[in-house]
Amino acid sequence: MAEPYDPQQIEPRWQEFWARERFAAADTAKAKDLYMLMMFPYPSGDLHVGHGRNYILGDCLFRMFLMQGRKVLNPMGWDAFGLPAENAAIKRNIHPREWTIANIGRMKDQFRRWGIVYDWDKEITSCEPEYYRWNQWLFNRMLEKGLAYRGKSPVNWCPSCRTVLANEQVVAGGCERCGTPVEQRELEQWFLRITSYADRLLEGLDRLPDWPEKVKVMQRNWIGRSEGCDLRFVVEGVKEPLTVFTTRVDTICGATFVALAPEHPLVGRFRATAPDPDFGEFVDRLRNQTRLQRESEGGEKEGRFTGAHAVNPFNGERVPIWVANFVLMEYGTGAIMSVPAHDERDFAFATKYSLPIRLVIAGPGMGPDTVLAEAYTGLGKVVNSGPFSGLPSEEAIPRMGVHVEQHGFGTRKVRYRLRDWLISRQRYWGTPIPVVYCESDGIVPVPDDRLPVLLPTDIAFGNVDGNPLERSPSFVKTTCPKCGKAARRETDTMDTFVDSSWYYARFINPHIHDAMFDRERVRGWMPVDLYIGGVEHAILHLMYARFLYKVLSDFGMVPGDEPFSVLFNQGMIVSKSSITGRLEKMSKSKGNVVAPDALIARYGADTERVYTLFMGPPEKEAEWTDEGVLGAHRFLQRVWAFQDAMGGAKARAGDAAANERLRIATHRAIKRVNDDLARYHPNTAIAAMMELVNSISEAQKDASEGVLREAYETLLRLLHPFAPHISEELWLRTGHEGSLLRAGWPTYDAELLSRQRVTLAVQVNGKLRATIEVDPGLDAEAASAVAREAAARWLEGKELVKVVHVPDRMVSLVVR
């Protein structure tokens, strides 16, 4: 009898073995085979079982690929810059670097204890100068091409994190990280011109069939492309024209007023002349509102007449100009032509302020004189619009667009919701933006040969306002690279999403010192063939990475223009919160974190791995339960117990039928595990292995030694990617030398499976009436004959009208 299954005794030994044998080492100097990658994590410290899902799934696939003899690059690194390190520094009075490095150590250790193997020779830590200097180098290139620029605009400011944020980092009006309502501030900041790539970012999505539809839709919505016209209205008494943007130029003759955003530059001119005495006060109130405050007003429309009028270029009509709270300065031109008949907001506004509503689009069942109870926003027939009346909207839009350009009323224009990427952060723990401000030369980039601009270490962290970098005289005070005179260094650092936008290319040969990455090898190894990570990065990371990859592509530095061929989003693991009582993502504040340590001590890492992979399809959310863990453990214990039974079968010929049954079960299991892993369904692959375990159990007493051995050793090989420690240990005890990782991946005997008798379902009028065992490959006539016999009872006295035969599956008899 073997001793009881004790993971504590076997797991550490194999973990050391895999590390020592460097199974994960990939030689990227050789031709590419496969590049798989998990999104590199932020080293926040301890990992819980929810984090494990991502890495365990990746390791499972990686081990299968290795067993199949593939040469796989599977690296890991650290997205090591970021605010939590800085906050920890303030709180505990240690340097962010120290905190970060300590966390990296802990997380690496956790990976090891999970039995996860990476090619650690390729490790990247993004807070190291050897990495971040290439952020600076890339910034210089983008500056040269006009893709990086300094601009003044209203930006999102998080008062808690004390930094500006990109649009993408504002969620429901609050800071993505801490939830604090974001304020608008007019600041001069650095931007990357992602909007010039908007169309290519959209178009590229169509060439990514193996990305989840959900992610592509989210990116399309975020980019928010709309085609329309910029139209110039002449404003009475004002020289420069007022430009509005519309996607519905076919409705222009229904424009009964023009509305401006409170922040619109023209608004100031009307302060003195506007008829309402509270005009100025009204405008100031709206301007001071945060986004959140505006939203909380629940869409209530509000506005004031400016006293001024504009002229509709199409029909020469004089319409009043209003200031309205629902017009956004951030989108379009900050001014709109309002068509109450065909826009819900305009309708509500016109109703409230008794402005005229004129029908110009007749929908189904409507005529030119139809009185509307609500806005009709669909397409239809143009009416009340002079020469354009009678056209359907679909035709009117392009025709009137041409008319606009021919008569100089404006231009056709494509606009996007997407804003340029604001990368300045008023924080210490990030890549310094490599720029110097000089009295005489203005903005001067730090030349490449003086990179990296290093983060200074003489920093006092504390709960004070402003970027800590501003308080480092050695950093701020510098000289102008052009004229050599005293100058001030930029103290903002880059958004850490810059770091994660190109790291995958550096992984291929990360120790290169004279370049951002090894262009030759990158040409051979990009794109990433399989990218695994959480859906929370659907917009932020995945769009920035696609953008910078396209930039690098334009620089001729990378092949193709999409970095990730296949994207797999694993679902979250949730568990019941002791605070809210609901299923929540694991977090300390929700009191529902399951830490791996106790679990591994009690049941072993293999149990956690098997349970994690068995919980459900990995792309779906799954609930962690302690009972489920037990089931996974029992499964491994049953596998462990087989080592005794194998001895009992020595030199036995066994029962022929039992032998046959077990062989079929074995080969069916191989096929199913293969098929299921190929479609990323480890859950059903494990179910297939459980069935094989059941079959081996049944056959233990009467199958031959050879057949039992084949079944058992096949099981160990199939099991390896899921439960690597126990499978290696049992493989060794079975008398094999060396690692299962080099033992090859089992293949199934297709011929054996194809000659098995099959069960035919027999239906009569769509209802299952019998099942019959037949030889495979039975033709329609023969199948129909046996089916008629089996279902004779239901055919009596009826006329057989039709027979449908699905080979080896079913016969459907239709009777009257």
Add this chain to the structure above:
RNA sequence: GCCGGAGUGGCGAAAUGGCAGACGCACGGGACUUAAAAUCCCGAGGAGCCAACGCUCCGUGAGGGUUCAAAUCCCUCCUCCGGCACCA
């Protein structure tokens, strides 16, 4: 409001046009045990009929449709989750 995704036993789920509920959890019964745990074996969607072997009907959120055949495809609706949201 718009856009996506989902809804199947007590629970996690499987089956993507062809035998609904594989596999597992929890549960019930039995074996082993002084006992318990562990382990092993058996049972199980619901309703009804039968002494029994078995048989019948119903059943994948609701309703309709296509089909010999629908969890799966189509239409209408409901609920939940996620994303975007005064985007002109």
